[in-house]
Amino acid sequence: MKIGLFIKYEVVPNNFEETMIKKISSYGYSFDNENPDYVFVFGGDGTFLKSLQRYLPILNSVKFVCFNKGKLAYFSDFKEEEVDEVLSSLESDKFIISSHSLLNAKMNNEEVFALNEIRIENPFRTLISEVYIDGTYLEKFRGNGLVVCTAFGSSAYNKSLSGACVSTDLEILQLNEIAPINNCLYSSLHSPLILPKGSVITFKGDFKEVVIGYDNKVLKDCDSNEISFSLSNKKVNLVFKKDHNYIDRLSKAFVERR
Numbered sequence: 092m093k094i095g096l097f098i099k100y101e102v103v104p105n106n107f108e109e110t111m112i113k114k115i116s117s118y119g120y121s122f123d124n125e126n127p128d129y130v131f132v133f134g135g136d137g138t139f140l141k142s143l144q145r146y147l148p149i150l151n152s153v154k155f156v157c158f159n160k161g162k163l164a165y166f167s168d169f170k171e172e173e174v175d176e177v178l179s180s181l182e183s184d185k186f187i188i189s190s191h192s193l194l195n196a197k198m199n200n201e202e203v204f205a206l207n208e209i210r211i212e213n214p215f216r217t218l219i220s221e222v223y224i225d226g227t228y229l230e231k232f233r234g235n236g237l238v239v240c241t242a243f244g245s246s247a248y249n250k251s252l253s254g255a256c257v258s259t260d261l262e263i264l265q266l267n268e269i270a271p272i273n274n275c276l277y278s279s280l281h282s283p284l285i286l287p288k289g290s291v292i293t294f295k296g297d298f299k300e301v302v303i304g305y306d307n308k309v310l311k312d313c314d315s316n317e318i319s320f321s322l323s324n325k326k327v328n329l330v331f332k333k334d335h336n337y338i339d340r341l342s343k344a345f346v347e348r349r
Contacts (some may be wrong), residue, residue, distance in 0.1 A: 092120045092182065095127030095153075097142040098136030102160040107133075111174075118178040120174045129181065129330070130169075131174075132157045139166045140306040143193075143327055145207055154188060154328045165246070165344055167344045171308035177330075186330050192262055192288070195240050195323035196305065197314035198298075204216075205305035206327055207231050207244030209320060211294065211313075212236030212269060212302050222266070225285065234271035239264055239292055239320040246341065254283040262288040262322060292320040 094115050098108060103224060110129070112122045130153055139157050140181050146153050156177060159167035169177060179188070193204045203209065212218065218236055222229045240249040245257040245265055254267045266284040273281050286292070295317050303310040303318075 092130070092236045093123035094120050095122070095124040095130045095146075096129055097132045097134075097138065097145060100139040101158060103133060114174065116176065117179075120178070120181075127153060129156055131177075133171065134160050136167075137163060137307050138166050140206060143204075143306070144308065147204060147307045147325070150193070150325050151329060154330050156330045165340065166329065168335060185333065187333055187335060189259070189329045189335070191241065191243055191259065191323040191327045191329070193325045193327060194239060194244070194264070194305075194320065195271055195325070196239075196303070196318055196320050198303075198313060200320045201310075201315075203303065203305045203308075203310060204323060204325055205244070206241065207247045207306050208238050208240035208249060209240040209303065209305045210236055210248065211270070211298065211318065212304070213300055214302060215300050217272065218296070218301065220294045220298075223293040223295070225283075225291055226293075231270060231277075231283075232271060232279045233277050234268055234279070236269035237294060238267045238269060239261055240267070241265075241322070246344070249283070250345075252283075255285060256341060257285065260337065264288075264292060264320065264322065266292055288322050289322065294318045294320075 115122050132142050132155055156169035158169045159169050163300045169262050182339055193206055194209055196203050196209045217233050222232055236248055242257040242263050244257045249267050252267045254265055257263055264286045271279045271281050298313040301313045303313055
C-alpha cells in the first residue's frame with residue numbers, strides 16, 4: 092500500500108514531512124507521492140482542493156484522508172493526533188469511502204475540473220450569456236456572473252448567493268446567478284436551478300474578458316464563445332469516519348451550537 096502526503100507547510104513543524112514518512116514506513120506502508128493509493132492531506136479545505144488538482148490524472152484510483160489544520164475543515168474528518176489510529180486501521184472496515192463526481196467545464200480544446208463550483212464572471216462590464224439546459228433555451232442572462240456547483244459546492248460560494256444546500260449523497264448540478272439584472276427590459280430566472288446528474292448546462296456569449304474560477308484556481312482570457320458544464324467521470328474518493336453525517340457537518344459549519 093502506497094501513501095502520499097500533501098501538506099500545507101506553513102501550519103506544520105519543519106520536520107513534519109520527514110516524521111510522517113518514518114511513521115508511514117513503521118506501519119508497513121511505502122511513501123509514494125507520484126502514484127499513491129492514499130493521500131494524507133494536512134491543512135484546511137483549500138489545501139484539499141489543491142491536492143485534487145495535483146492528482147487529477149489518477150484521481151479515480153486515489154483515496155484522500157484529510158487531517159484538519161485549518162479553521163472550517165468542511166472536508167476533514169480527522170485531527171492530526173489521529174494519524175496513528177488511521178494508519179493502524181486503514182485497510183479495515185472502520186472507515187467509509189465516499190465518492191463524488193467532479194464538475195467539468197469544456198471550452199474549445201480546454202477543460203477544467205472542480206469539486207465545489209465553476210463560475211464565470213466579467214469584472215469589466217455586464218456579462219451577457221444565453222443559457223441552455225440539455226440544448227433547450229432557458230434565458231439570456233445579464234449580470235455579474237453565473238455559477239454552476241455540485242452538491243459539495245452547494246454550501247460554498249453558492250450558499251452566499253442564497254442557493255440551496257444539497258446533501259452530498261445526491262449527484263446534482265446547481266445553476267445560480269451573481270447579481271442578475273432584472274427590470275422591465277431584462278429578466279432572468281433569478282433563482283437557483285437544481286438539475287439531475289446527466290444534465291448539460293451551456294453558456295453562449297462573448298467570453299473574451301471573462302474570468303473563470305474553479306474551486307481555488309482561476310483561468311483568464313477565455314478563448315471561447317461557448318462553455319458546457321456537466322458532471323464528469325472523474326471522482327474524488329474521500330475517507331470518512333463511519334459516523335460521518337452530512338446534517339451534523341452542516342450544522343457545525345454554519346449554525347451556532349447550543
